[in-house]
Every structure is written in structure tokens, then in C-alpha cells.
Amino acid sequence: MNLLERYMLVVGILFMSISTYAIEENSIKGTVLELDKEGNESGLPGVNVYWAGTTIGVSTNSDGTFSLKLPQSNDYRLVVSFVGYQNDTIQVDPKLKTPLKIILSTNQNLDEVIIAEKALGAHISRMNPILTQKITTAELQKAACCNLSESFETNASVDVSFSDAVSGAKQIKMLGLAGKYSQLQTENIPNLRGLAIPYGLSYIPGTWMESIQVSKGTASVKNGYESITGQINTEFIKPDQANPFYFNMYANAYGKVEGNIYSGTKLTDELSTMIFVHAENFTNEKDMNHDGFLDHPKMKQINLFNRWKYDSENIHAQFGFKILKEDREGGQLSFDKDKPRTINNGYGIGVKTDRYELFTKTAYLFDKPGTNIGFINSFIHHNQESFFGLNNYNARENNYYGNLMFQTILGNTNHQLTSGVSFILDHYNEQLNDSTFVKKEHVPGGFVEYTYINPDKMSLILGFRADFHNLFGTMLTPRIHFKYNFSENTILRASAGRGYRSANVIAENTYLLASSRKLSMLEELDIEKAWNYGVNLTQYFNINGKDLNINLEYYRTDFQNQIVIDREQNTSRIYVYNLKGKSYSNSFQIEMNYELFKGFDVTAAARYNDVKTTINDELVRKPLVNDFKGLISLSYATNMKKWQFDVTAQFNGSSRIPDTSGNPVAYRLDKFSPRYTLLNGQITKYFRKWEIYVGAENITNFKQKNPILAPNDPFGNYFDSSLIWGPITGRKFYVGIRYRIKKY
């Protein structure tokens, strides 16, 4: 609508005498000037100058001068924006002691002004050397999104499935490998490890999250040696940016009700605090497939989180604590929890969890740009009391994680160096029926990481860490990331690196307890070790003024050691042993995003997985892993986003079902699962302060037939609820509201 002259930015850096400006160590100064028709310079007042991606900025004074503090991040892109002109971005060298001189010169071409640029709900950063997909709140609100496990419905890279037919636990997969091989973090602190692996995804309510970053392949060495297939980091809403009040209620046709409240407040300019409350209750007993078992256990959860944030010029500090209580009760409808648990009672399942988390994060920023010291501490206490039929499993974990990091620049900000020392302590005490297992792990370690960034061409991250495990000895972790821009629109990324993981067999596979098979560990288990290599190409095309973004990728994971869960050798046992032979995963994926017309976004993706492992001396397809996944996600928002419509279709390929040929004929399963399609949809209506959403999951009502083997004889020899390849619950309608008092 506004026809305006298009101005071009010409950036000149003039070496003025330093005496004219008092130079502050950690700020830059400069002048924004305009050349008139006669070529005379004059200062331009009221020009906005700010750091890209931040809100740190100033307007120029009446003579066009400005002074701006250096940003805390190492992103020194300065954005200059002025009346109706297109914003432009300059790379600034923070080491430079001379004032900047920015000249706006007229170009007589006429052009429209870009008013607002819309960021897609999920997008890939062009700047980050590590391919990272950011899932924003906008994306999270496209689906019911009760907790972290349900946040990946519209994401092609992360698969979510039920781990068994009785506990309601969900697990994720990346690159066709179990979620335990990806590192889960909350605000860059490793979390949901150890005993939290089976149910941990339900410990993070969807409404608490500000964003999720998903990166595939090897990760930075900063956060430890654990990530093998990738990293999923969740950021919670920050107290200094939070709305003063937010409220959400959700209910579905299966009888689940949940409520969320949070409230943030700034106590002073520097200190802010925030409280989060989540409660859910799922009391309906539903058995839609008539196998005598609840499709989903009855569940109760209370989850509280209080966090504090302090920001001053040089010190940034945060701390917070979380309390979680969760109770799951499932199994046969005939189970009576007040009667003794014998074969005369029904088959019952109960999992009671108490979890306490405390974290602190402190950073001190030195006056030298890009230089800081950071210290992260996290304490977790986790207690689980559970039973699966006649099996009793109680476990306790105490965990400490500490990471002290120093970051600086070498010469200029193109060269960054981070080094640090870390310590992990894990004490486990597990009781399975009559046996007690005690495990104490102490892992001191250190790392160095060098980053080279040339914003226009390439970047390189070289990382190396050494950790000294009290049980498994020295672990060396080299990792490399490389990014090369063939052009602004063609970006190649490659990565390679090693990762380690210490397995907790019973805790991670509690779903195997919901089976009549006996767990047998055949030998002393070693640490899991794997190399991961990845390459991906991101291409942006500009079609009708919109970015079409195509991402092609290939990742390979090669295990040097893996804990093999063998349910094929013997129908009455599950053998656990170290890998003898090969185990690998190849994953190819293509993904495309495009805004077809105003307000209408399309995401399409396809992935092929080739995951094989050596079980019983034979290289076979890893059981219960899809060979194919396709996804189409359509999202339409009406003018000014008053209505929003979202539909997602997932196409799932077939997976190999563990060999059941040794069972009596009635308890044998097919060798492969069928292909199936899932369809989810949601409609959201926005009001000034309210939002109402209604939706349905699994609209086609596809369910895995007979998810439980021998459900009529749970105490017999063939009962098994762990052979799950598809959804157990059918079509599910839900409705929810959100209410917020906004802060501006």
C-alpha cells in the first residue's frame, strides 16, 4: 500500500579520531547519515538500530548519533531500520574501537514496503552451524499438545509411539532409534535420563513450553557425551517475558481433564519470578478393543514449577525447582487394587512416581566481548514404586549434574573457544522382586570446543571431550560440525561424532515387565557406544515472494556396542547382552515447507529408515521400527488469525514384529505389521483474550488389533503387552480453552 522509495544501505566505516567519542569497552557507537541530492551528508534522527534477533536497540539522536551496548550473544548483526525502508543488516566487528558510519543513500527504484514477515511455526535457522529445527509456541498450539510426548505430531523427524499396551507410556524415536539415544534437555540441562526414560515425556506440560529445538545427528560436546542420534531441547517460558496470567483447560472424550496455570511477574528491573501449575486427571475406564484391559491407564499428575531470574549488567542468574507426582493404574478391568495381588485377582499395573528437580544457572559476562563464565547445577531425586502383575519394581535415583564453562573469543568474534569441566553423579537403587541392584556412577570430564564462523561462507565447530567413568573407564568424544553456504539459498551441513550411554536395563524397559517372560542378563553389560555421521542440504527457493524450503538429509549411526534386548531366541525369556556383530541405522529424509497462499502453510516430508541389528547372531531388521514415514501438514489461518485450521496426516510404513513362531498357533503374530495412516485435525478460534480449540486425534480411528498377546491368560506363559507398532486408542475428540492477560 505504501509506495515508497527504496533505499539502499551503504555502509562505510570511517576512521574518525578516537578523541571525538568516548569509547566504552562493551558498546559500539556510530552515526547514521543520509546523502542528499547534492551529495551532502546529514545526520538522520529517529532511525532504529538494534541487534538482530533481540530487543536491544536505540533510536538515533537528533544529529544521527547512537550508542548501543554489545549483545550478550555472539551475534553481532546490527539491524538498521528507518521509515518505510527495508531493514538492513550489517555484520559488526565488536573489537573495532572506531565509531561506525552508516550512510543511507537513495536509490530511485520504487518498491513496496515489507510490513510484517511471518515466521513459520517450525523453522530451520540459516545461521546455526548445527541443523536445528525450532518448534515454536505457534506450532505447539496446532495440536492438543498436552505434554512433550504429544508435541511432535506435526514434526517429521521425531516419531512418537506407545511403548506398551498397558502403561500409557509413550516413547520417541529419532533416526529410527529409541529416544534414549537422543539427549533430552530442559533449558540446556540434560534431563529425563535414567529412571525418567519410560515416562519422562509426560513430565513436561505442553503449555509450559516456549519452544523446542530439535537437532539431528551428533551434538555439541558442551552438554556431555550422551547424545547419539540427536538432541531435543525444551525451553520453558521465561519469567521476565511471561504474561502476568495464563490459564488453560483441556478435556477429551476419553475422560481426560487437565488444567494449566502460569503467572510471571517482574519484581524489580533485574529480578523476576514465575509459577507454573499443571494438574491432570484421567479416571475413565475404557476398553474399546474388548480385550479386558484398559486401553489407557487411569492417571493423575500434579506438577509444580517455580523459577527465578536475575539479570544485571554482568550477572545473569536463574534458579528453579520442580515437584512432580504421578500415579498410573491400569491393567485388567477385573483387577481390584484392594485385594491381594495374586493370580486370583486380575492383572494390575501401578506406577507411582515422585520427582524433585532443582537447578541453578549463573553466568558472569566479562567486558571483553563474547567472554563469559557459566556454571550450571542440577539436582534430581526420582522415586518410583510400581507393580506389573506379580512383578514388583521399586527404584530410586539421585542425580547431580554440574557444568562449569568458560567462553571467549580468539582475536575477533569469528573465532570462539569454549572449554569446561563437568561432573555427573548417578546413584541408582533398584529392587525387582527379590533382587536389589545398586549402581553408583561418577563421571568427571572436560571439554574444549572451537568455533569458526564466517557468516557469509562457512562455519566449523571442532569439539573434543574426555570423561572418566568410574565403571567404564576413559571415554573420548570427538565431534565435528561443518556448514558451507554455496550461496545465500543453498546451505550444506555435515557432522560426525561419537556418543556414549550407560544403560539401565530394567528402568528403561519396564514395559518388558508387563509380559510373562523372564529377563535374563547373560553377561556384564558394557557402555553403549556409537558413531553418527550426517549430511544435509537445505535449499531455499523464492517462489512468488515466499520461501520454499527443501531439506534433504542422510544420517547414519553405527554402534560399536549396544545393549541388545533379545525377545526372539526364546519365547519364555528376554535375553539381554552386549552387541555381537553389526548394528546400524540409515535414515534418509526429505522435507519441504511452503506458504502456498497468504495464511496457508504446507509441510510435506518423507523418510526411509533402514535399521538393522544383530540379534541371536543374525543381522535382522530392528523390531517395531517403521521402514517409512510420510507426513503432510496443512495449516490455514484466516485474515488477522482469528480462525485457524490444522490438519496433519501421517503415513506409517510397516515394521517387523519380533518372532513369535515358537508360540502355540493362537498366540502367533504376523511377521510384519500393516501400513497405516493417522489423521489429526484442529480448529482454533481466537478472541481478544480467549482462545477456544476443538480437534480430533486419529480421525480414521485406526487401532492395532490385539495389542496384547494372550490377554485372557495374563498369568500364563504367553502374555505379552510389549509388541506395539501402532495406536491403541482410537478416534479421540477434544476441546480446550486458553485465557491470557497479556503483558505489553
Added chain:
Amino acid sequence: MKKFKIIISVAVFAIMLISSGLYADGKKEVKEIKFKTSAVCHKCEAKIEDNMKYEKGVKFVDLNVDTKICVIKYRVDKTSPEKLKKALEKLGYEVSEIKKNKEGKEALEKFRSKK
């Protein structure tokens, strides 16, 4: 068969909703108005845009923080410049209507001459 019926009815419902919206957009006269405001920051921009879009008859809102000019497109039969001005004032800003200022260029000229 039942599930197909449900899918089809949902789809039909959605199409009807969208098309009725488009139809209504095309039918009634939409005018553009510009206000000079006292909004000075990006937070004000969010506040004005978030709130004004829920005023009756408003089809488009944009505040340019640099020029402090707020552009609103509205349905003539549903609201009036006076109502829009009141709504802006209610949000806590001083506003004055800019008349006959169709091109941002003029605002720029004005801005320059002031300087």
C-alpha cells in the same frame, strides 16, 4: 462408512466457513484510514495490533513504529473513524487522523521538513 461421513462433513463445514468469510470480505465496502499515534515501541505495536483486530469491522491493522502511523482497513457498514479513534484512545494512546495522506512518501516529506 461412518468415518467417511464424519470426514466429509468436517471438510464441508471447513470449506463453508472459509468461503463464507471470503464472500463477506468481497461484498461490503472496505475503507482505509490512517492515524498518527503516540505509540513509541514495539510493545505498543503488539498491543495495538492485537487489540484493534478484535474491534468490530476491522479487516487490517498495521502500526509502523518508526512513523507512528497506524493503518486500519475497516468495513464502512460496521464501524466508523470515530469509533476506531476511540478504541485506540482506550488503549492509552493519543491519536489524530491523517487526512488525504495516501502515500507514505508524504509522511516522509513531512518528517524531513520537521527536522
